[in-house]
Amino acid sequence: MKPRLRLENQTFGTDFILLGLFSESKYFPFFYSLIFIIFIVALTENATLILLIQSDPHLHTPMYFFICQLSLMDMMYISVTVPKMLLDQVIGIHNISAPSCGFQMSLYQTLVGAQFFLLAAMAYDRYMAICHPLRYPILMKHKVCLLLAIVCWFLGSLDGFILTSVTMNLPFCKSREIQHVFCDVLALLKLSCSDTSLYEIVMYFCCVLMLLIPLIIILSSYSLIFRTVYRMNSATGHRKAFVTCSSHTTVVILFYGAAVYNYMLPPSYHTAEKDMMVSVLHNVLSPVINPLIYSVRNKDVIAALRKMLSSKLILANFQK
Template structure:
């Protein structure tokens, strides 16, 4: 009889309930409005940055190509979670089917992992540009850019195809409530009634490897960059190099710091509230910050934006 009930519980869980951030808020309507505004800012900021990079010939360089890839990932990244969360709040529903949960998890893991590998590619690009400027056109030609970018997307999709099916194959016979605002792997695993310790160790080792390789590449790149900058006599060159590198390092610290907390710290450090706060930060706020970090401190991007605005104003005057 007990086995029959367990099987019924397992097979009947065709959907989950996303508890989300609104249940913890005293002013859910205000919070949803803020999230909607932030979502629009992230979309508009990243889309404008992509359009600027593709429309202005001065920005057709490897560095801006990688920035456009980062913006594309951020647009998709925030679109995977926020629209569903806001629609649930408006409609008064917080259910998500097992299929929808798996799809959301796949795209989230794929995009997050792709960004994991894109950031060291950006660091390597800066290393070649600053430390080996004469060989830069050869070492970072169109073929190399295509291979690096496609490699990032491919490795990210491998993670998605690896972690999503395994996570969703576990039997979920406990509560259907996911104490999160989207289907993140650790939050879904907590609902499983089977032993997930071996899988969690495997996931931990994968995350260590995924962090170790990018961090090694980034650290090595910036070590040689700092040595090269220190040897230069040009003050203007130093300022430009520091501005570019500090922007990239800011993004690296924000993204990897949150990932380390989510996937590598022991369970004793985690609570549903902390997990949602950290995920809220790097899932929703980071896509807003990235275009600001790369545009406000970059004269080339601000110059391209002014040029686009001037063209728009000139067109309006012509129409009138």
């Protein structure tokens, strides 16, 4: 019997019901097994990267401080939605209480907003490193980096609080079935029996600002970087600047791709199935890809990993 059929005979009072993405597919055991494996890999990759950065003194620089923050956000990002989605499939009950739905929505929106501004802070850090290398250690000392990270988290939490508090206070008198894998703002708006057109306009305006402000900072930083690199006469300098910035630009493109679809495309481009598919792909793949982007071709990270593995191997041989 399919999970959707079991839901029709269950009453959860004021609870919401997450319909999920693959529940009605005969291949859903394969899809959920694949997502579970990716979830474990993502947690392992990001935890390892954080451990390397924290344990190796050579990685105690502003760039790796922000990468550490990004890995922390990715771990939380994938943990907000995927465990609940997998657990629902195992136990066959897809309900979620209103407080839990609000908490999940708030945390998700906080992480999305914080990551936008963190990417902007990382672009600003690269601008300072390339355009002002002599003053870089002073201008980007640890207190400054910590302050930038706090501002990113604060702005993200502000976004999450505002969107969640307004959305969860709307009257829901239609079906309590959310056509999504988690409590998404746009999915819940479709369940409200009140006129949400004004709120949707304000919400889209706020989300576009959350997109555009960091994007302006990123584009401004890279325009100044490209101008500085263009003036360099050293091929080594060109290559070093390219390697330094290429990882960050790749992450920006991946993250903004899903954001542009969610918040900037007109409603005619959206369907429940497309929205769920984009969310699942972004929520699951982004935390897996990001640590690979920052580590596979990074000599410092590879050296730190080798150092850690060799020290553990020496310790294990010593204990024998």
